[in-house]
Amino acid sequence: MLLGALAALALAALTLPRGVxxxxxxxxxxxxxxxxxxxxxxxxxxxxxxxxxxxxxxxxxxxxxxxxxxxxxxxxxxxxxxxxxxxxxxxxxxxxxxxxxxxxxxxxxxxxxxxxxxxxxxxxxxxxxxxxxxxxxxxxxxxxxxxxxxxxxxxxxxxxxxxxxxxxxxxxxxxxxxxxxxxxxxxxLEPYLYRVAVPGFPEANRMSTDLDLDGFDLTGAGRLDAGDVAVSGSLSVAGDASIGGALSVTGTLSAGELQASGPVTVDDLAVEGTATLAGPVAVSGLISADSLSTSGDLQAAGLTVEGSASAAALSVAGPVAASSLSASSAEVTDLVAGSATASSLEVSGTATAVQLDSGDASIAGNASLGGNLAVGGGAAVTGTLQAGAVGADSLVVGSCTGC
The missing domain is CATH 3.30.1690 (TcpA-like pilin)
Structure with a gap:
C-alpha cells in the first residue's frame, strides 16, 4: 500500500504543473x-x-x-x-x-x-x-x-x-x-446628404440619385434650376425658376421669373416677372406675365401680358391683352394690344390696338386702332374698322371710320 501511495504522489507531481x-x-x-x-x-x-x-x-x-x-x-x-x-x-x-x-x-x-x-x-x-x-x-x-x-x-x-x-x-x-x-x-460622404454647407466638400450637398418625396411637398425654394421638371399637381416658386430642359405641370405654375430652354406644358401659367422660353409653350388655361418671350409656338386659352409678348406662332382660344404683341402668325379670339405685329393675324372676336402691322389680317368682329393699320397682304374686317390710316393690298370691311 505504501508503494502504491508513493506512485500516486509521483504521478500527481508530474501532471500537476501541466494542469496548472x-x-x-x-x-x-x-x-x-x-x-x-x-x-x-x-x-x-x-x-x-x-x-x-x-x-x-x-x-x-x-x-x-x-x-x-x-x-x-x-x-x-x-x-x-x-x-x-x-x-x-x-x-x-x-x-x-x-x-x-x-x-x-x-x-x-x-x-x-x-x-x-x-x-x-x-x-x-x-x-x-x-x-x-x-x-x-x-x-x-x-x-x-x-x-x-x-x-x-x-x-x-x-x-x-x-x-x-x-x-x-x-x-x-x-x-x-x-x-x-x-x-x-x-x-x-457619398451615402449621405448634408443639410448644411460643408466647406471643401461640395459632394456633401449633392444628390447622386433620384429623390422620391413620396407625395410630400417641397417648399421654400428660392431659385429652381433643373434639366426637366414634371409636376402632376401645381408648382409654385416664390423666386426664379430656370429650366434647362422640358417643363410639364399638370396643375398651375406660378413663379417670380421663368426661364426654360425646352418645351413648357402647363394648365395655367402665372409669372410675376419675365418669362423667357426657348421652346414651344402649351397652356390649356390662362397665361399671365409681366413680359413673355418664346422662340417657339405659344398656345393658350387666354393671354394677359402687362409688357411685351412675342412668339414664333401664337394661338390663343381666349382673349389676348398685351402692351405689344409680336408673332409670325397669330390666331386669337379677342386682341387688346398697344401694338401688334404678325405675318398673318386672325382674330375671331374684336381687335383693339394703337397700331397693327400684319401680312394678312382677318378680324371677325370690330377693329379699333388708335394709330395705323398696315397690312402687307389682304385685310378683312367683318365689323367696324376705326383707324388713323389704313394701308393694305386689299381691304374688305363692314364699315370704316377714318379710312
Missing part, C-alpha cells in the same frame, strides 16, 4: 478574447464618431477622442472602465490620412497601452482577437540598424511588410496592440 499551465493558458485566452472584443466595440464607436465629424477631421490636425465623448453621443455603452480585461488603457486618436490628398481620408487608431508587458506571441494573439482591424507593434532588430518599432496587421492582413508608427495618428511609443480603421472620403 493548461488552466493558465485557458484564462489568458479568455482575457484576450474579452480584451479584443472591448477594443472592437470602441473602434466601432470611433468609426461612427469619425463619420459624423468627417469634414472637420479630414482637414484638421489629429485629435484625441475621449471615451466619454463616444458615450455622450450614444455611440458607446456607458460604464466602460477605459481598460481592457488585460489591464491595458484604451486611447482613441483620429486624424487626416497623410498618405493621400488633403481631405481624402481619415484614419482612426484605438491604442492599447500599459498593462503587463506582452511578448510578441501574445501581441499577435491579442491582435487576432480584435479581428481584421487588429495590429501589433514589433521591435526592429537593433543589430540591423533598427532599434525602433514597426506596425503589422493581424495575420499580416495589412502592413504586411511593417509600417512606420509615425504614419498613424497618436503617440504609439508605449502601445503594444492597436486597431486601425481608414475611412475614405467617398465611403463617408
Amino acid at each position: 499551465a493548461m488552466l493558465q493558458e485557458q484564462t489568458d485566452r479568455q482575457l484576450r478574447i474579452v480584451s479584443g472584443s472591448q477594443a472592437s466595440a470602441v473602434l466601432v464607436a470611433a468609426d461612427a464618431y469619425a463619420k459624423a465629424h468627417f469634414p472637420t477631421l479630414a482637414v484638421g490636425s489629429e485629435v484625441a477622442i475621449p471615451l466619454a465623448d463616444l458615450v455622450d453621443e450614444g455611440l458607446l455603452r456607458a460604464g466602460l472602465s477605459g481598460q481592457t480585461a488585460l489591464g491595458q488603457s484604451i486611447a482613441v486618436t483620429a486624424g487626416a490620412d497623410a498618405s493621400g490628398p488633403a481631405g481624402g481620408a481619415v484614419t482612426i487608431v484605438v491604442a492599447l497601452t500599459g498593462g503587463p508587458p506582452l511578448g510578441l506571441t501574445d501581441r499577435v494573439k491579442l491582435a487576432a482577437a480584435i479581428g481584421e482591424a487588429g495590429g501589433y507593434l514589433r521591435q526592429t532588430d537593433a543589430a540591423s540598424g533598427g532599434g525602433g518599432s514597426e506596425v503589422y496587421g493581424a495575420f499580416h492582413g495589412w502592413c504586411s511588410d511593417g509600417c512606420d508608427p509615425a504614419d498613424l495618428p497618436g503617440d504609439l511609443s508605449t502601445t503594444q496592440v492597436l486597431a486601425v480603421e481608414r475611412l475614405p472620403r467617398q465611403s463617408v
